[in-house]
Structure formats: structure tokens, C-alpha cells
Amino acid sequence: MNNQNQMQNQNNNINKMLYIKGGRVVDPVTGKDELMDVAILGSVIVGAGSKPDFDIEEIKAKWDVSESDIKEIDATGLVVAPGLVDTHVHFRDPGFTYKEDIFTGAKAAARGGFTTVVCMANTKPVVDNVDTLHYIQEKGEEAVINVLQTATVTKGMRGQELVDMELLAEEGAAGFTDDGLPIMKEEVLLEALKMAARLDLPVSLHEEDPLFIKQPGVNMGKVSEELNYGGASRTAEDVMVARDVALALNTGATLCIQHISSKNSVEFVRAGKKLGGDIHAEATPHHFTLTEDAVLKYGTNARMNPPLRTEEDRLAIIEGLKDGTIDMIVTDHAPHSEEEKARPLAQAPSGITGIETSLGLGIKSLVEPGHISLLKLMELMSKAPAELYRLIPGSISQGAVADIVIFDEHGKWIVGDYASKASNSPFTGWELPGKVHYTICGGKIVYEQ
Numbered sequence: 250m251n252n253q254n255q256m257q258n259q260n261n262n263i264n265k266m267l268y269i270k271g272g273r274v275v276d277p278v279t280g281k282d283e284l285m286d287v288a289i290l291g292s293v294i295v296g297a298g299s300k301p302d303f304d305i306e307e308i309k310a311k312w313d314v315s316e317s318d319i320k321e322i323d324a325t326g327l328v329v330a331p332g333l334v335d336t337h338v339h340f341r342d343p344g345f346t347y348k349e350d351i352f353t354g355a356k357a358a359a360r361g362g363f364t365t366v367v368c369m370a371n372t373k374p375v376v377d378n379v380d381t382l383h384y385i386q387e388k389g390e391e392a393v394i395n396v397l398q399t400a401t402v403t404k405g406m407r408g409q410e411l412v413d414m415e416l417l418a419e420e421g422a423a424g425f426t427d428d429g430l431p432i433m434k435e436e437v438l439l440e441a442l443k444m445a446a447r448l449d450l451p452v453s454l455h456e457e458d459p460l461f462i463k464q465p466g467v468n469m470g471k472v473s474e475e476l477n478y479g480g481a482s483r484t485a486e487d488v489m490v491a492r493d494v495a496l497a498l499n500t501g502a503t504l505c506i507q508h509i510s511s512k513n514s515v516e517f518v519r520a521g522k523k524l525g526g527d528i529h530a531e532a533t534p535h536h537f538t539l540t541e542d543a544v545l546k547y548g549t550n551a552r553m554n555p556p557l558r559t560e561e562d563r564l565a566i567i568e569g570l571k572d573g574t575i576d577m578i579v580t581d582h583a584p585h586s587e588e589e590k591a592r593p594l595a596q597a598p599s600g601i602t603g604i605e606t607s608l609g610l611g612i613k614s615l616v617e618p619g620h621i622s623l624l625k626l627m628e629l630m631s632k633a634p635a636e637l638y639r640l641i642p643g644s645i646s647q648g649a650v651a652d653i654v655i656f657d658e659h660g661k662w663i664v665g666d667y668a669s670k671a672s673n674s675p676f677t678g679w680e681l682p683g684k685v686h687y688t689i690c691g692g693k694i695v696y697e698q
Contacts, residue, residue, distance in 0.1 A: 266295075267322065268288055268320065272655060274287070274330070277628035286303045288308050292651055297645050330645070332363065333361070334631050336453075336634040340354035341584060350670070355394045359668075362656060363688070369429070377403075377406070383420070399426050400414070400422035402427045411440060425450065426453040438496060439499070451529070453531075458489050462479075463481070465554050466597075466599040468481065468558045470558075470559065472541040481554070483513060509531060509532055515566060518574050518575070531578070537614055541556065553581075576634075586671065590673045601673055601675065606676045657684045660684035664676045
């Protein structure tokens with residue numbers, strides 16, 4: 250079957266060509282940042298360029314599309330970029346669906362401009378078996394965006410015995426993580442990294458040694474002292490990151506340090522990369538936007554693991570994003586109920602919702618102050634996380650899958666009215682830039698403001 254017939258078959262159930270006109274295409278794959286038009290038929294971009302290279306009449310004739318079969322999107326003054334990719338989300342399904350489920354999480358993601366997410370494995374039951382993996386995969390196929398699933402590294406996330414990594418990989422696990430808990434036994438992690446290297450899949454690690462945590466969720470420092478709350482020392486993260494960078498160098502495995510929060514850990518990752526390790530790191534918007542002082546203002550909505558730390562740590566994370574030490578921005582989207590977050594600080598769960606505010610915070614905290622360009626932000630939020638999980642990164646180019654976000658870089662909006670089931674965020678009420686106008690996944694408009 251030739252390409253044109255394939256495209257026509259793909260288009261049978263859609264009937265319309267999407268024509269995105271006059272937008273500023275910002276594409277980290279091609280490196281382009283210029284005004285372009287984009288034509289989409291079925292799930293594929295069939296034309297992208299500026300005149301005279303782009304001619305909508307030629308494209309219509311080539312694919313036998315009539316004027317009435319075109320939906321035009323006027324993107325004048327808007328950014329057209331590859332769909333965002335969040336490789337660290339908690340959709341709480343199965344087991345905690347009162348907080349979030351795959352469908353509401355996917356809708357929240359679409360509203361935030363994301364077309365692909367990778368879910369963490371600390372559900373109930375945890376994803377240490379094929380049945381639970383298949384349940385999430387099958388439900389994810391019905392979601393409005395692409396939902397991928399990791400498996401745990403250890404059975405029951407107990408840190409004692411490895412899962413059948415080979416079987417779970419064969420069944421489609423995107424990678425391996427015990428996120429939420431550290432893997433304390435280094436002999437267990439060593440074997441996991443060796444197997445992951447053979448499977449060519451990443452291992453992502455939550456790095457907090459409980460020896461250095463009196464009470465979780467708040468940095469051990471001036472704020473924890475003021476609140477008479479034990480806190481979590483940055484040493485809890487530092488000792489684990491240093492160890493695991495060394496283990497990654499030993500095994501050649503692809504290692505990702507999750508939600509990095511400590512300036513020292515940024516240095517350990519930087520050193521590991523200089524030594525030739527396949528080592529990566531995530532940063533969350535809350536860690537590069539807020540400091541420990543936020544706990545005094547926002548209470549439990551600023552409690553998270555690892556905690557918000559000092560201004561020195563925040564600036565070190567930004568420097569890591571600028572120089573490539575930190576490869577990607579993720580949300581660690583962690584929805585909780587209002588009742589849970591209303592508990593006292595010591596009893597409330599850690600984590601915040603983040604998938605609807607990530608783009609806006611990236612622009613506000615990184616692009617507007619001049620730390621990075623918008624093109625670099627798109628690399629951190631789309632290209633790099635996709636590549637870590639062995640996905641083909643999205644691109645605004647002919648032949649690419651039409652996963653696209655269209656947003657107003659400078660358009661202001663007020664955080665609230667969440668698509669998520671949860672609203673546990675310190676950013677509620679903030680005015681942010683980066684208003685999302687459209688999210689397109691596989692050629693279908695899955696969010697429109």
C-alpha cells in the first residue's frame with residue numbers, strides 16, 4: 250500500500266484536515282523557531298513550512314481534500330510546538346482513584362499541553378506483575394493522550410527482590426522505578442542496573458536515605474526549626490545520588506535521578522556525566538520555582554518528597570537545567586484529596602498536582618527571567634524526556650505524528666478550575682503565562698480552550 254492510500258485510510262474516521270495557520274513553530278528536534286503553517290491529515294503532519302515551500306492548495310490537491318473538509322486554526326501570535334511529554338506522573342490507578350484516575354489524569358495532562366505521560370508504579374497493587382501492567386495499559390489506550398506505564402524495580406517495592414524485569418519489559422513496561430521509596434540494598438540495585446542495561450531501558454530512582462530524615466516533606470533547616478518539625482536533610486538525597494551515580498558508571502545502565510532537589514546532587518550528576526555515565530536527572534517546576542519558605546505560606550500544599558529546599562539549591566537546579574546537567578522537566582503530578590491535605594503537617598501526604606501548571610511555571614521561572622530560551626524549554630519538556638524512555642520525540646515536520654501543543658507564551662491565566670480530581674497545589678490563584686489554546690494528540694484535538 251502506498252503512503253497516500255495509507256493516509257487516506259487513516260483519515261476515513263476523521264474526515265477533516267487540520268490547518269494550523271501562521272503560528273510560531275518552536276521545535277527542539279529540527280531546531281526551528283520561525284513562523285510556519287502546518288497541515289495535518291489523519292494522525293500525521295502532511296505539510297509544515299512557510300511560503301513558498303508550503304502551499305495549502307497543493308496539499309489539498311495531493312490528498313484530495315475539499316475546502317469544506319478543512320478545520321482551520323488561526324495560530325497568529327501563538328506558539329506551535331511538539332506535544333509536551335511528562336515522564337513522572339501519578340495517576341493513582343489502580344487503588345487510589347478517589348484522588349485521580351487514568352482518564353481524569355489524561356484530561357488534566359491534555360489541558361496542560363501534554364500528549365504523552367509515563368506513570369509511576371506505586372499504585373495499589375504496585376506494578377510488579379503483568380496483570381496490573383496490562384490493566385493500566387488497556388485503560389490507557391482509551392485515554393485522550395498517550396499513557397505509558399513503568400514497572401517497579403523490586404517486588405512489592407520492598408527493596409529486597411527484583412521483579413521479572415525481562416518479562417515486564419517484553420509486556421511493554423516503559424522502564425523501572427520504585428518511585429516513592431529508595432532502594433537501600435546496593436546489591437539489589439546493582440543487579441537491577443545490570444539487567445536494565447541488557448534490556449536497554451532506564452531505571453529511575455527516588456533518592457532519600459531515611460537515616461537523614463527526622464520527618465519527611467520539609468527541608469531540615471530554618472523553616473523546620475521555626476515549625477519545630479524534624480525535616481529531611483539534603484544529605485538524605487546526596488548520599489544516595491553519589492552511590493547510584495557510581496553504580497551507573499560501573500554497569501553502563503541508563504540511570505535517571507528523579508525530582509532532584511539538592512545543589513550537591515546536581516554536582517554529583519554533573520560529575521557522573523563528565524565521567525561518561527549515561528546519567529540523567531529530572532527537575533520539577535516546584536523545585537525551581539519555590540523554596541522552603543513556601544511551607545510557611547502554603548502549609549501542607551508545599552509539603553513534598555524530596556522537600557523544597559533553599560534559594561541556593563533552587564538556583565543550582567536552574568544552572569543544571571541551563572548547562573544540560575539536568576535533562577528534563579517533569580511534574581511529579583501527585584494528586585491528593587482535600588481531606589488528606591487538611592491534616593496537620595506531620596500527618597498530611599506529600600506531593601502536589603502539577604501537570605496543569607508546568608508549562609506556565611517553566612515560562613515564568615526560566616524563560617521570562619532569561620535563564621533559557623523557549624526552544625530550550627521545549628527540549629526539556631518534550632524531546633529529552635521522550636528520548637530517555639526510548640520514544641521518538643515529537644516534531645513539527647512532515648511525516649511526524651501530529652502530537653502538538655498550541656499556546657500563548659505571554660497569555661496570562663489564573664490557576665484554578667482544575668481538570669484533575671485534585672487541587673492540592675501552592676500555585677492555586679497564581680497568574681501564569683503560557684495559556685494553552687489547543688492540545689492535539691494523534692491528529693485529534695483533545696483540548697481546546
